Amino acid sequence: MPEPHLRAADADRAAVADRLGEQMSAGRLTVAEYDERLARAYAARTYGELDELTADLPRPGTRRAAPVPSAVPAVRGGCGGWSGGPSRQAAWRTWAVTAVIVLAVWTTSSIAQGDLQYFWPFWVVGPWGAVLLVQTLHRSPAGERRRQLT
Structure with missing residues (x-):
């Protein structure tokens, strides 16, 4: 991000909101944490305030953790890429x-x-x-x- 003291634009706040949504979907944030951070993202005035909201989350493009094996067995012959995984x-x-x-x-x-x-x-x-x-x-x-x- 640019210098922390510079003012953020609506597009910057929306980008952080999208990233928070992705992190909640990945299971890194609870719904309550997501709601709280989302409210702070749309209220943020500077890049520094936005950066605080994602400082403890992995950066985009970093290696993902290996998928956790599922306790539910895969169903053979699913729909295209939907093989039960x-x-x-x-x-x-x-x-x-x-x-x-x-x-x-x-x-x-x-x-x-x-x-x-x-x-x-x-x-x-x-x-x-x-x-x-x-x-x-x-x-x-x-x-x-x-x-x-x-």
């Missing part, structure tokens, strides 16, 4: 975390209003979950051909 598990984990968050928001707003509100979380997690389910269960013809060639 970390990609599918990460997609389902992201969906589940999002589902919990939107359900918590909906529940909190329903309690605050005193009655059940329109169940809008369905439109967030429903179609996404359906696509993940199809990708998990469906065997793509391209994936079948690749498996036959190997």
Whole structure:
């Protein structure tokens, strides 16, 4: 980053916010830490303030840690690159975390209003979950051909 005392632009704050989101997705930040740092990122005035938010996180392009072996066995013959490995598990984990968050928001707003509100979380997690389910269960013809060639 440029000199710490120089003022940051909106694009700089957005870049730090994106990086924080990636680090939360990687499991390096909890949702609470992410929320707190995100608020500080958008309130930051200088590059130094932005740099503090990511100082304890790996820099982009540094070597990643080796993937942790999954306790769930891989399903043979998945959908293309979705062979039951970390990609599918990460997609389902992201969906589940999002589902919990939107359900918590909906529940909190329903309690605050005193009655059940329109169940809008369905439109967030429903179609996404359906696509993940199809990708998990469906065997793509391209994936079948690749498996036959190997």
